[in-house]
Amino acid sequence: MSTRIVEVRAKVLKQNDLLARALRERFQRSGTCVVGLVSSPGSGKTAFLEKLLGRLARDYRVAALVGDLATENDAARLQRATPNVRQITTGTICHLDAQMVETALESWRLEAIDFLFIENVGNLVCPSSYDLGEELRFVLLSATEGEDKPLKYPTIFNSSDVAIITKMDLADAADFDLVAARRNIESVRPGMKVFEVSSKTGLGMEEVLGFLHAQLARSRETQVEAAL
């Protein structure tokens, strides 16, 4: 039996990419700065976000979507900082995709949100393939995880824009080698912006806030350009 070849040339995640692009355009139009957070489980995403939301809420309108396989614990925790929090429970799925984000945003007026954070499921592998339409992706790495995490998970570090080293208050106790960590991040994502923070003591949070403030100003410029 003979066969013939049919050319297709289609991206497998085309649907997700198209939806992510549409979301990104929506965020641009509404002037919302959207930041995705990825990390391994237990690296301190929720603690970092709780602190960040609390501080940003003094000056801005903030909101968050949090992804987990199960429970609404993280949403409940973040609601101490802002009522605008929605939990996405994925069941058995190990990552968020653009469709889950779009569904979770339903009925929210984006024009009334300055900063939206999307906390992904704790996983350093799978989320790297899925664009969520965010403007920036933060990858978190805790001082207790070891400095070679970036080398072990180069794909997620490379697909992120900013690295946040968390739990810096435990760096000495964990014999964390900060110089090596920074070198490893630079190796997998040359030129990457790095912040060192402690959500517990507040160390480094001012720098992150300053960065986000400047980022929002840039987002607003794009919004004006998009409107013209």
Added chain:
Amino acid sequence: MHELSIAISMIDQIVEESESRGGLDVEAVHLKLGAFSGVDKAALLFSYELACEGTRLQGSRLLIETIPLVIYCDTCQKSRTPPSMYQLCCPVCQTPGQTIVSGREIEVASLEVAA
């Protein structure tokens, strides 16, 4: 392990493609998979077979071509293969590479169909 999600997306797409072309009898799928795509080849092959069950692709073969990671070196002004996936620099002049030329693909290249 998100390879099952990837396999399901891929199968949905191919079924749609084959139906839009009048119902192709797909025997094999040629996929380009980047070394830096974050998708594991063995896990994808395993997931594909599972996810094909009960669809018109049941019994078809998945043939994966791995696309190497290539970066662009601004100093050499050339595309280069970095020393490893965790050292994104030029193997010749060591300049860090910020532009990825290829290696992130998850793309259905073509289908082998019964003539």
